[in-house]
Amino acid sequence: xxxxxxxxxxGIAEETLRFAREAAEDTHPNEFMGLLRAEEAQxxxxxxxxxxxxxxxxxxxTSSSPVRATMNEQQVANDRDAVGSVHSHPNGVVRPSDTxxxxxxxxxxxxxxGAPYGPTDWEAYDRSGERYSLRVIDVSLPDPAEQFFxxxxxxxxRELQ
Numbered sequence: 001x002x003x004x005x006x007x008x009x010x011g012i013a014e015e016t017l018r019f020a021r022e023a024a025e026d027t028h029p030n031e032f033m034g035l036l037r038a039e040e041a042q043x044x045x046x047x048x049x050x051x052x053x054x055x056x057x058x059x060x061x062t063s064s065s066p067v068r069a070t071m072n073e074q075q076v077a078n079d080r081d082a083v084g085s086v087h088s089h090p091n092g093v094v095r096p097s098d099t100x101x102x103x104x105x106x107x108x109x110x111x112x113x114g115a116p117y118g119p120t121d122w123e124a125y126d127r128s129g130e131r132y133s134l135r136v137i138d139v140s141l142p143d144p145a146e147q148f149f150x151x152x153x154x155x156x157x158r159e160l161q
Contacts, residue, residue: 008050009083009109010041011135012124020056021122024088024113033069033087034058036109044139053109053134054141056086066090068099084109091115094123101129109134 024032038051046052069087084107087100094114096104104110104127111134114121124134 009038010048010050010052011137012053013141014136014138015141016054016056017136020086021113021117025117027088028115029066029090031069031088031090035082036084036086038083046139051083052137052139053083083107086111088113096125096129104129
């Protein structure tokens with residue numbers, strides 16, 4: 001299995017899109033860039049086959065300027081839940097550039113956020129640069145802190161056996 005999963009991405013969690021928009025705004029006037037992770041829709045209570053984007057991963061060593069964001073490929077973890085990328089265009093244009101298209105080969109969904117990063121200032125594309133219909137879905141996301149620290153002594157004992 002490669003770095004990116006290939007099943008159908010149904011949408012993006014409303015909370016995740018809001019986070020991406022805020023990250024782009026915080027990074028402005030430089031570009032923002034991250035990877036998209038998805039979870040099975042059914043695990044989130046959505047009775048559909050496919051996945052929903054639930055997280056934005058920041059890659060250590062990513063550099064950015066007002067016209068470009070570049071990920072350090074050596075720092076990208078092999079993540080079976082990765083489905084694509086997200087980045088911003090501080091100039092407000094949400095169409096992919098030639099440089100963007102050259103990075104769209106991995107993953108099935110790529111989101112571009114444009115200044116001023118409002119609720120409709122974004123667009124999703126597939127790996128060939130064609131628009132991708134991506135719904136914004138209101139789902140409850142689990143608290144990552146609760147998942148990370150959800151370990152009991154019984155879990156530890158089982159791992160040590």
